[in-house]
Amino acid sequence: MDARFLGIADLVEAPSVAVVVDVMRAYTVAAWAFAQGAEKIVLAESLDEALALKARHPDWVALKDGPPAPGFDAVNSPGLLRSVDLGGRTVVQKTTAGTVGALAVKEASLVLCAGFVVAEATAQLLRTRGSDRVTFVVTGEDGQAEEDLACAQYIARRVDEAGTDAAEFLRRAAESRAAAELAEGVRQGVHPDDVALCLELDRFPFAMVATLEGALMVLRPVSPRNDSGGTGS
Template sequence: MDSRTVGIPEVDGTEDVAVVIDVMRAFTTAAWAFHRGADKIVLAADVGEALAIKACQPGWLALKDGAPVRGFDLVNSPGVIRDTDLSGRTVIQKTTAGTVGALAVVEAKLALCASFAVAGATARALADAAADSVTFVATGEDGRAAEDLACAEYLDRLLAGDRPDPDPYLLRARTSPAADDLRGGRRRGAHPADVELCLEVNRFDFAMKVGLEEGMAVLRPLRPRPDAASAVHRAR
């Protein structure tokens, strides 16, 4: 499978199959939200849209980067979401980079959102789709985020049929500026466990697919077919 990796500014609308990567922390947080029972995640373009959607859907929960603020119920932190019961809930997510990247490719034939936590399942979903090519969208730092590029390269190796050792890729993520900022408390709304949770490989057995539903960008878990249930373990 042919692949290329771009930043959000390089997305040009020609992406038939895209994987939007935000390791620290949007799509690690999203994966944990589904694990904790969320039904779906609606991706908002900005804070105003997130609050407008919530105003029309009072039972939905709004989530954003940074410290808690009025109108938002959750913060973009896997460590916080890990301890939150979201059974049957809809979450509205707005983040600085991840949701922006997902919205840029939401009309692709297949658009997945990924992090290390769902890497194996993401590779399996791409293989099942029999795509000829894939565009990885590294969202952090205009496509230069070390953790997102490492995850893209790890996914590319999986798609090539390799069984790569994840440790070198995780080391790049662990020593990235984003990880340093989280550990140093320079990102508000962070939990002490966030970095380590973002470095868990194949923690979950589902991919995450984004598409348009009733005019909204909606992220849902994409679970493996029964005959592919061991895909994540084969990718370890």
């Protein structure tokens, strides 16, 4: 597989197949939302759009980065979200980097959103789809986030080499600036378990596919074993 690793600002054209990586914490949170029963996640372009969607659909769960805020139901923390019952609910998610990255490649034929918690399922889906060329979008720190790059490189390696050891990639993520900021309380809306939860390898058996549904970019869980999608290249 021919893999490219780009920051959001480096995306000059829509790739055919994109894997958008945000380990700490957008797509770890998204995976937990599905594990807690969410039906789908709408990726909002702005806080205002998230609030507008929530106003139109009061039963939806609006989620954002940082501290709690009026109009929002939850924050972007896996440690805090894991105790919330989201059975059958729609989540609206707006984060600093993760959701921005997915929206930047919304014209791609296949968009996967990933972190370590869904790494193997993501690699499996790429193998199933026969994806020859894949653009990995490293969302954090203008494409320099070590945790996102490590995860992206690990998934890319797993596509071609199923026996790839995750230890070195997880170590890089654990020593990243984002991990330090979460652990030290620099960021708000944080649970003490967030870093550990973001570094749980293959916690969930599904990949996460984002598609345009009307005007909205919608994320859903997909089992690689039951995937019936077309082939990407």
